Amino acid sequence: MKADYDELSPLGQEQARMLGEHFAARGSRFDAVFSGPARRHRDTTARAGEGMTAGGKPWPAPVVLSALDEHDAFSLVKAAAAQLAEDSEVAEGHRSLLAATAPDERSRSFQRLFEAVMHRWMQGAFEPEGVESWPVFRERVLSGLDAIIASGARRPVAFSSVGPVAVLLQRALGTDDAASFRTAWRLRNTGLTQFAFDRRGRFTLDGFNALPHLPEPERWTFR
Numbered sequence: 001m002k003a004d005y006d007e008l009s010p011l012g013q014e015q016a017r018m019l020g021e022h023f024a025a026r027g028s029r030f031d032a033v034f035s036g037p038a039r040r041h042r043d044t045t046a047r048a049g050e051g052m053t054a055g056g057k058p059w060p061a062p063v064v065l066s067a068l069d070e071h072d073a074f075s076l077v078k079a080a081a082a083q084l085a086e087d088s089e090v091a092e093g094h095r096s097l098l099a100a101t102a103p104d105e106r107s108r109s110f111q112r113l114f115e116a117v118m119h120r121w122m123q124g125a126f127e128p129e130g131v132e133s134w135p136v137f138r139e140r141v142l143s144g145l146d147a148i149i150a151s152g153a154r155r156p157v158a159f160s161s162v163g164p165v166a167v168l169l170q171r172a173l174g175t176d177d178a179a180s181f182r183t184a185w186r187l188r189n190t191g192l193t194q195f196a197f198d199r200r201g202r203f204t205l206d207g208f209n210a211l212p213h214l215p216e217p218e219r220w221t222f223r
Contacts, residue, residue, distance in 0.1 A: 005074070006039045008047070011221065015190040015214060016047035022213035023048070024055020032153035033060045034144075036068035036160040044190065045159045063151075067144025070161035071137045073114060079128035080117045089116045107223055115185070122177040134177070141167040149197060162187050168195060172205040183208075189221045190214070 008016070023030075035045040042064065049059040084090040093113030100106040120126035122134045132140070141164045148156050166184035169175065172195055175183070187193070187209050194207035214220060 008040055008043045011219065012040070012044070012189060013047050015219060015221070016044040017051040018213045018219075019190045019192075020048035020051020020053075020059075021055055022051075024052050024057040027057075028052075028155075029057065030060060030153075030155050030157045032148070032151055032156040033062040034068065034148055034156060034158040035062045035064050036070070036158075036164070037064050037066050038069060038161070041068070041159050041161070048159070048190075065144045065147060065158075067140050067147065068158060068160040068164050071163045072131050073163075075131050076117050076121055076126075076128065077110075077114060079131065080113075080120075080126065083128060084117070084120065084126060087116075087120070090120075093117075111185075111223075115181075118181060119178060122181070137163065138167050138170075142171065145171070145203075149199065165193055168193075168203075169205065172203050187222075189223075 033045060033049070035041045042062070045062045049062070052059045080087075080090050081094055090113065093109070093116050097106065097109040097113055100109045117126065124134065127133050144164070145168060148158060162181075162184045165187060166180045169183055170177070170180035173180075188211060190213070191209040191211055192207065192213075193209060194205075195203060196206045197203045211220060
């Protein structure tokens with residue numbers, strides 16, 4: 001992981017630009033663009049827009065929706081070190097993370113620890129002060145979905161993170177909390193997930209984690 005998780009790496013910038021180029025080459029046209037408020041969300045949106053406009057296609061001015069922000073993963077993990085110290089799985093996860101030296105090893109160790117903490121958060125067994133609970137987070141993201149639908153856009157595109165996509169997957173598929181996140185954790189950076197919806201409340205998955213803009217596997221990344 002990068003030292004500043006909210007900053008796009010050069011590869012991340014390239015992935016986003018190539019996504020926009022793919023949209024342009026395919027003749028995609030969006031009547032609204034939405035972005036989460038994090039810097040990585042806004043920068044990904046901007047880079048994709050550059051690729052789109054370079055291909056001669058319009059790119060509406062992005063609308064930043066705070067509802068599309070990610071949950072506070074790092075505060076959850078930090079709080080777990082103190083509040084879940086007696087939890088053997090979480091404690092072992094912390095030890096493994098501290099012992100990891102190689103970047104790939106650290107990333108894997110963090111993911112294992114994060115999943116353990118997240119399960120307890122989603123179950124309501126771990127709700128540290130100052131961090132959104134799982135029900136509050138879910139309702140926030142769904143309010144963002146409602147805002148996108150209410151905008152009247154027929155072909156919107158939105159840039160966000162794994163957590164909000166997990167909420168949308170749950171809405172579309174009716175999966176439980178854990179299954180929704182297990183699926184969403186497979187999302188690669190700039191992976192395309194598509195949903196079909198209408199104003200009558202129908203909302204379904206139409207495509208998941210596609211990478212047509214990144215034909216070379218060496219450009220596929222998770223974090």
